Amino acid sequence: MAVSWVSWSSKLLCSPQNTKTCSAAAITMSSSFCPSLPTHFKSTPIFSIPKFQSFSSLISASATKDEIPARLGFLGLGIMGSPMAQNLIKSGCDVTVWNRTKSKCDPLISLGAKYVSTPEEVAASCDITFAMLADPESAVDVACGKNGAANGMSPGKGYVDVSTVDVTTSKLICGNIKATGALFLEAPVSGSKKPAEDGQLIFLTAGDKSLYDTVSPFLDIMGKSRFYLGDVGNGAAMKLVVNMIMGSMMASFSEGLLLSEKVGLDPSVLVEVVSQGAISAPMFSMKGPSMVQSKYPTAFPLKHQQKDLRLALGLAESVSQSTPIAAATNELYKVAKSHGLSDHDFSAVIEALKAKLQTQT
Ligand SMILES: NC(=O)C1=CN([C@@H]2O[C@H](COP(=O)(O)OP(=O)(O)OC[C@H]3O[C@@H](n4cnc5c(N)ncnc54)[C@H](OP(=O)(O)O)[C@@H]3O)[C@@H](O)[C@H]2O)C=CC1
Numbered sequence: 001m002a003v004s005w006v007s008w009s010s011k012l013l014c015s016p017q018n019t020k021t022c023s024a025a026a027i028t029m030s031s032s033f034c035p036s037l038p039t040h041f042k043s044t045p046i047f048s049i050p051k052f053q054s055f056s057s058l059i060s061a062s063a064t065k066d067e068i069p070a071r072l073g074f075l076g077l078g079i080m081g082s083p084m085a086q087n088l089i090k091s092g093c094d095v096t097v098w099n100r101t102k103s104k105c106d107p108l109i110s111l112g113a114k115y116v117s118t119p120e121e122v123a124a125s126c127d128i129t130f131a132m133l134a135d136p137e138s139a140v141d142v143a144c145g146k147n148g149a150a151n152g153m154s155p156g157k158g159y160v161d162v163s164t165v166d167v168t169t170s171k172l173i174c175g176n177i178k179a180t181g182a183l184f185l186e187a188p189v190s191g192s193k194k195p196a197e198d199g200q201l202i203f204l205t206a207g208d209k210s211l212y213d214t215v216s217p218f219l220d221i222m223g224k225s226r227f228y229l230g231d232v233g234n235g236a237a238m239k240l241v242v243n244m245i246m247g248s249m250m251a252s253f254s255e256g257l258l259l260s261e262k263v264g265l266d267p268s269v270l271v272e273v274v275s276q277g278a279i280s281a282p283m284f285s286m287k288g289p290s291m292v293q294s295k296y297p298t299a300f301p302l303k304h305q306q307k308d309l310r311l312a313l314g315l316a317e318s319v320s321q322s323t324p325i326a327a328a329t330n331e332l333y334k335v336a337k338s339h340g341l342s343d344h345d346f347s348a349v350i351e352a353l354k355a356k357l358q359t360q361t
Pocket residue numbers: 075076077078079080081099100101102104132133134135137138141142162163164165189190191192193299300301304305
């Protein structure tokens with residue numbers, strides 16, 4: 001399995017907050033400007049716009065990458081898709097958007113995005129189409145359903161699915177896209193609402209390497225690092241394993257917060273103690289203070305965390321791997337969902353452990 005990793009550390013040189021809001025046309029890197037830049041970026045214009053060449057000719061010339069296509073599509077403008085598309089637009093890309101609920105397109109249209117009324121039309125009018133959908137069902141529907149993106153794909157185009165789905169779903173979408181002669185890359189992301197806003201996501205990609213090479217400058221606008229993991233399915237699997245760990249960590253943290261309170265400790269102090277030791281995690285420091293106040297402002301919806309646990313358990317089942325902790329954790333998120341917490345942040349799983357909810361189940 002081919003694995004590569006690139007961190008675009010050069011972004012740190014541009015602006016303290018988010019370098020990638022710099023005009024795309026202005027981003028040109030050289031080794032003297034950025035000594036820490038990976039070799040293949042050095043002395044290479046990251047991209048130049050707007051130079052509309054046929055995408056297929058650009059793909060075949062992807063080794064030089066001195067020009068890349070700028071007609072981008074973005075399907076799915078939820079918590080993640082919206083800021084990701086915004087960063088592309090703010091970086092000077094030509095972006096066409098679509099979302100099932102049309103009103104979510106409006107802020108992006110105000111920023112300069114084009115709008116068309118179906119995924120098919122997006123794919124037909126763009127060189128590369130990104131998709132950020134809720135779950136396997138919506139990802140398949142938008143890619144392969146009636147008026148789906150596959151109907152607008154053809155040789156020379158590329159489809160990049162950044163949704164979190166299972167391996168089988170990703171392979172199904174890949175098959176439908178590739179049947180049109182287009183290229184496919186799965187690229188689920190690690191990082192939540194704030195990293196999406198700040199262009200600090202981590203892309204876990206797999207699929208057509210030439211498409212990966214072509215879209216890397218766009219991934220670098222939206223993210224801080226990217227992994228190329230080989231065959232389709234490896235990106236999806238990596239993402240599910242990461243989120244399986246994350247879901248269990250959050251459940252365990254929740255138990256700790258409640259136990260500390262029950263034995264007369266101040267859970268805010270626990271958050272501080274945890275933050276200074278070996279089990280410190282940005283997630284605990286970020287979400288702990290609001291959890292102590294029973295507040296769960298949504299960054300990562302609880303329903304999506306439960307979906308990821310469910311899919312991770314399926315992945316484990318496919319290779320007969322025992323995952324008792326993830327299985328128990330999944331049950332807890334299901335309890336939280338059954339109490340109407342689906343659209344709260346996943347840190348609301350702590351509510352499922354509170355005595356009141358336990359007695360209601
Ligand atoms: N939020 C986070 O922190 C992270 C989320 N993810 C993953 O990214 C994906 C998107 O997450 P997020 O943005 O948070 O989710 P949201 O729930 O905010 O957005 C979901 C998107 O999917 C669309 N959608 C849902 N069902 C359908 C359907 N049947 N047909 C067409 N479109 C549909 C929604 O459209 P509409 O607006 O019409 O409802 C919306 O655009 C998920 O797979 C999630 O697991 C990955 C990393 C972090």
